[in-house]
Amino acid sequence: MSSNPTYIDYADGVDPDPEPAPPRRRGRRVLKWVAIVTAVLVVAAGATGYGFYWQLQHNIDHEDTDELIGGGRPPKLNSALNILMLGTDSRAGANAKYGRGMKNDPPRSDTMILLHLSPGGKQATGISFPRDLMVPIPACRRTDGTTSPAATIGMINSSFTNGGASCTVKTIENLTHIKIDHFMQVDFTSFKSVTEAVGGVEVCLPQDVDDKDSKLHLTKGRHTIKGETALAYVRDRHGLGDESDLQRIKRQQQFMGSLANKVLSAGTLTDPKKVYDLAEAGTKSLTTDKGLDLGTMVKIARSMHGLTAGKLDFVTVPVTAYAPDPNRVALSQPAAGQFFTAIRQDQSVEAAAEKTAGPVQVRLYNATGRASTAAKVAGQLKAQGFVVLGTATMKTRRTTGVYYAQGSQAQAAALAAVIPGAKKALYPKAGPGVVNLVLGTSFTAVKAKKKAGIPTLEGEIHADGDICATNTTGT
Template sequence: MYLQYLDEPGNDQDSEPPPRRRGRGWRILGWTSVSVAAVLLLGSGAAYAYYWRLDHNIHHEDTDGLIGANRPKKLNNALNILMLGTDSRAGSNAKYGRRMKNDPPRSDTMILLHLSPGGKQALGISFPRDLMVPIPSCARTDGTSSPAASAGMLNTSFTNGGASCTIKTIEGFTNVKIDHFMQVDFTSFKSVTDAVGGVEVCLPQDVNDQDSKLHLTKGRHVIKGETALAYVRNRHGLGDGSDLQRIRRQQQFMGSLAKKVLSAGTLTNPNRLLSLAEAGTKSLTTDKGLGVTTMVKIAQGMQGLSAGKLRFVTVPVAAYAPDPNRVALSQPNADRFFTAIRGDTTIQDETKASKASAASKVPPGQVKVRVFNGTETKGLAGRVAEQLKAQGFQVIKIGSLSSGRSTQVLYGPGASPGAATLAGVIPGAKPRPRTSGGTAGVVDLVVGGDFTSVKARKTAIPKVEGELSADQDICS
């Protein structure tokens, strides 16, 4: 299914939209404003008086109940928030296509905001709407279930079962746990751009597009309100109209918006803060666990985030052989990328990380590990094993021993280098050879009562071709 482009000829506010030719290049801006609003709440104590009002702007969906318990495990304190844009024609949205008023809402903007532990780095991961992936059967809010498909466009998951179905679909092919979602329509877009005082954009050429009513000269502009809406509505005047190029333009706009919001002038302006919070929560739907209070807690953990630490990428994709108008995940790059996201840990000092890497005799991927629980804490060995897997270790067995043991790293014949590597991520553990019962080439980790955690290692989330940083020059 495709969405109606706002800039198609004759598709102004009060006209009937032509059939077919669908898409929505600018809904991403709505969810960006929502995440930004949570950050801005920190800037003024007066904002807390608005809690009740803002919380009652938000609609909630029982995502945990709809998806169920069979979901990826959390390995660390990273936070993943799925941002969705919907083309619902309910209420004031009807003016953007009255003939589609009764159509089921769709989403063509799906971005996973990944916040690294510590809150000082963030990654916005774009998923193309026409990415071909397995679509699972999903429980709907009305009690029915959607059909499964071995391959389908990612945005059909939203049409089939709403935001929770999209979460279930993305978790299925990434194995990354999604903690929350934010779903926004486009009626509040103009007020959001007004609230931040406008967003800087850079045009590669003059644009005089009658369909979107965008009339701007080449170069830099700070746009808001109707002009900003015309810019993001534009299709024919800028680029080639492809989904991937539209995503890149969205990312550039988001980076410029984030840079503006994270600037001192925005954060210290109470009127702008409260206006943005009000605009951001209008027409917002989230999971039950994400209310204003939770947003503020998340924002408190992001106080160290700067524009230079906010990156935007698109998942690695390649041509989809059966249909050149679709894309598929590019393997093995995509799986490596998702593994790095899932295992992201607090970034250590570069010098320390470099020394730790040099001290390791072999990389984790060459170390075979058996993990044994030496305590009465149920499931401890399994949780530790998942953390080790996220760092690349080969966990070949999980078991239990009698309780009351201390944490130990033991190795069999020929496994001394691997034991040194493993000991490097187990605080206080010193490797020693097994006197009996050891297996050649295998390292045993006994998790005892003194165990604290698997030590954080520098995680190299691979750079993706074409990634953008929020602090880069908008005209670069």
């Protein structure tokens, strides 16, 4: 061991590169459309000013969710709003060309994001539920009067196939105990029009892509894409990343953040034609609950007057591998429960985690290639109350990760909350109560702990962030 008290030459064989290969996903990949809904809410506030309120209102279809779900729903604890945003993979009508062999298949919800809006636009978080998340599926009343059977365990997206949007609302409410105020459902059709209406969305590719399946052909670096190219980017399954659903979600969250940033910019909101085109595109394929008409959207949008791109984040619910099937995932506890509690109470997840985490002991590994980083980060962590056991240098790598043993989930969550973009993974060799932090070249800075507001989780995507600095599709 070195005599330097801030440096430990770990002789216990701890391998600071424990990251498991993510599960592979078979079958086709589909788009996460939720940025459309974010756009609709933003531009709804200006609808009356341009005289097309009633046209937009008649574009929207409605479903009586309250009647279909019935009683027994979670109580509403505060004035925060929770809107479930669903993207379906319907191949009907104009969508048929994106899967001609599946045009007669029942639609599924391959995107489920719960948009949590704190009062006054203080903060907003889009919470992704992976389509392969294994959860209990309740019995659901359908619009035709029949009832779908309950399932002890099933993929969360099967709830939509079983009983439509109201069944997915019921499933997520039962899972999280969070009261969902409204739902919004869109399909393929709107996506291209929305990206065109804003003049394109900036993305960043970690490598050249030449994928004949998705028809995506782009060089490494920054691009502004729209229409068919944007559709190919978010649907690509071979040219980018490792094909895991979780990494795919991260990439699509980055796209949604970039789109939201564009929508919230003055160049969009002060241009009447862009506002009209965006609202028209976003509402044409939109279905909502009966209580969410355009008038309610206007009220919601105006109540969020303080929302900026810097206050909009996207996260994924804490998950772990599903033991019976490596192609599926399950909620990671207790982190998921703590996160859902924080959302219900509209508080920061750090506050909830700190109640159970206690002092967090950290072993810090510097893989950035920058010698000064370890000491700087160690000092910043100590200033926030973390106990840094020591630092060490390892071979340069891109990924920044938080690795922990079973039983140390709360400690890992507390550390990951201040390391933007860090991935979390179980690693038994970390030891009880100790968390390994590997700083890769993707590391940017230690984030100050939140005192209040929306929860922070691993891999959080900030709408106003540098898309190249936060890109997670590479290795």
